[in-house]
Amino acid sequence: MQRCLKILVFMVILIVLAYLYRAELKETTMQYLTLSEDNVFNALKSKLNLALNTTIKMHIEGQGKDNTSNIASKYLNPFDVLRGENGVIFVETTDRMQPPSLVLCAVESAARVYKDRPVVYFMKGLNDTDSEDAVRKYLPALSSLKNVYVFPLRMEEVFKDTPLLSWYKKVDPKREVYWTHVSSDGCRLALIWKHGGIYFDTDIISIQKIPHQYFLAEESSQYFANSAFGFPSHQEFTWKCMEDFVRHYRGAVWGYQGPNLITRIFNQYCPAPSGNEAVDTVCGNITCLLIKRLYPISYSAWKRYFEVWDKEPTFGDSYALHLWNFMNRDEHRTMVPGSNTLVEHLYQKYCPSTYGLTGKNNMV
The missing domain is CATH 3.90.550 (Spore Coat Polysaccharide Biosynthesis Protein SpsA; Chain A)
Structure with missing residues (x-):
């Protein structure tokens, strides 16, 4: 059951990433045409990392009330978790x-x-x-x-x-x-x-x-x-x-x-x-x-x-x-x-x- 939940969570994450990537692609296509190949890769990587971190945070803070919540340790740092000063x-x-x-x-x-x-x-x-x-x-x-x-x-x-x-x-x-x-x-x-x-x-x-x-x-x-x-x-x-x-x-x-x-x-x-x-x-x-x-x-x-x-x-x-x-x-x-x-x-x-x-x- 826990394995199924984790697979479901990551499928949702991938869908969200695909959606965010598609939206970003329209906005930034013309910008990337003027960049080198390495810069294009780095820019896309940066945006995908941001999207991943945002998605994981949303899952943990909102939906993440189940046995998969410990995946936070892989994606968050102590400052993310303890930002409320009430830990x-x-x-x-x-x-x-x-x-x-x-x-x-x-x-x-x-x-x-x-x-x-x-x-x-x-x-x-x-x-x-x-x-x-x-x-x-x-x-x-x-x-x-x-x-x-x-x-x-x-x-x-x-x-x-x-x-x-x-x-x-x-x-x-x-x-x-x-x-x-x-x-x-x-x-x-x-x-x-x-x-x-x-x-x-x-x-x-x-x-x-x-x-x-x-x-x-x-x-x-x-x-x-x-x-x-x-x-x-x-x-x-x-x-x-x-x-x-x-x-x-x-x-x-x-x-x-x-x-x-x-x-x-x-x-x-x-x-x-x-x-x-x-x-x-x-x-x-x-x-x-x-x-x-x-x-x-x-x-x-x-x-x-x-x-x-x-x-x-x-x-x-x-x-x-x-x-x-x-x-x-x-x-x-x-x-x-x-x-x-x-x-x-x-x-x-x-x-x-x-x-x-x-x-x-x-x-x-």
């Missing part, structure tokens, strides 16, 4: 092409909670040529979601026109202790600077919409997190974060380019919240989310997600749940179907497609 962004800075189920759950849950927004997953290991096939092969749980887009993560391109490019050209990843993490810290800042929207780590399960455009989330009474934040594009705050990232770079210190950096820059604007507030506070136009909004279970108690509860929390005051995957790096705990653990119930409710495929196709 949800995830980043993968390793080369792995078979993400664990928690990553897929994070992306799926965001796509279900933010149904009216594009959810974009940038993957370092993805190549241009395998974008559509990769979604089907490596990310089957995401292939049916209408608003999920997958793009290659090219760091030099991401850092271009930001303070981070000079750092990236000088740094030696092989000598970095936390390269996967600090490169991710940089990418999220640059992507939000360019595109705006919300950034989430891939171990955060979304459970309801965050109702703020500008926000930071308290991780503890001392620090803001950089695992989730939201800003419009080209905001002074994110630019200052990138400048500080480069000026005071200390990649060997865990969190220095992440929560520590976000907290340092915030403290230049406002005094840090005490962590004892009863409601979210506002500093200028930045909403400071209470700890319970994303971190109702603290990092020191992260194992509770993988345990059976007598009475599970409802998380009624939370927008998302951070599962603290870094804390799990040695034990490698996963969601096990049938375990009756809290994390299993979260999968069942917020990422049912991922849950249904966990244990199949070597997904863990």
Whole structure:
């Protein structure tokens, strides 16, 4: 069925292209008579490319509400998809092409909670040529979601026109202790600077919409997190974060380019919240989310997600749940179907497609 739909879509595209070409031919025949053969070819190629891009965009934005919507990854770029500054962004800075189920759950849950927004997953290991096939092969749980887009993560391109490019050209990843993490810290800042929207780590399960455009989330009474934040594009705050990232770079210190950096820059604007507030506070136009909004279970108690509860929390005051995957790096705990653990119930409710495929196709 999916193959038939794709064939039908491309037949429609070809018909539209033929019509546009015929209309353009009348208008430009006399013009092309005065051009060389190469110029004629280039001019026609340019017009056909424009027509193709326009047609694909129309299909995705209008008709593209079916399983063929992931063809967008082949024809659009992140600026096309994220132009509304309301996207949800995830980043993968390793080369792995078979993400664990928690990553897929994070992306799926965001796509279900933010149904009216594009959810974009940038993957370092993805190549241009395998974008559509990769979604089907490596990310089957995401292939049916209408608003999920997958793009290659090219760091030099991401850092271009930001303070981070000079750092990236000088740094030696092989000598970095936390390269996967600090490169991710940089990418999220640059992507939000360019595109705006919300950034989430891939171990955060979304459970309801965050109702703020500008926000930071308290991780503890001392620090803001950089695992989730939201800003419009080209905001002074994110630019200052990138400048500080480069000026005071200390990649060997865990969190220095992440929560520590976000907290340092915030403290230049406002005094840090005490962590004892009863409601979210506002500093200028930045909403400071209470700890319970994303971190109702603290990092020191992260194992509770993988345990059976007598009475599970409802998380009624939370927008998302951070599962603290870094804390799990040695034990490698996963969601096990049938375990009756809290994390299993979260999968069942917020990422049912991922849950249904966990244990199949070597997904863990």
